[in-house]
Amino acid sequence: MLDKMKALFEMQKKMKEVKRELDNTNFDIQSSDGLVKITMNGAQEVKEITIKDNLEDAQWPRLAGVLKDTFNRAIKRSQEVAAQKMKDITGFNIPGLT
16 A cells, blocks of 8 residues: 555656646747747647738738637647657556647
């Protein structure tokens, strides 16, 4: 029983380390047309949104769709980063993180 408690404590310690790493892992996702760039961390916090500053009038209506698509790609990337960190710690994939 003591061994299981020790193993659980070690796993908890590793999980806190993974969370800290995810909080400090930043990445950029850019729309295919270069209109929008989102910087996000592995904890799915948006750190910055950059919108091309010389937008033409015709590009403004597309902006909402481009933002949505780029944001969704950033979320997916953060989930992949989290899944990889968890796999590195535990040695196996955790369902729902891939």
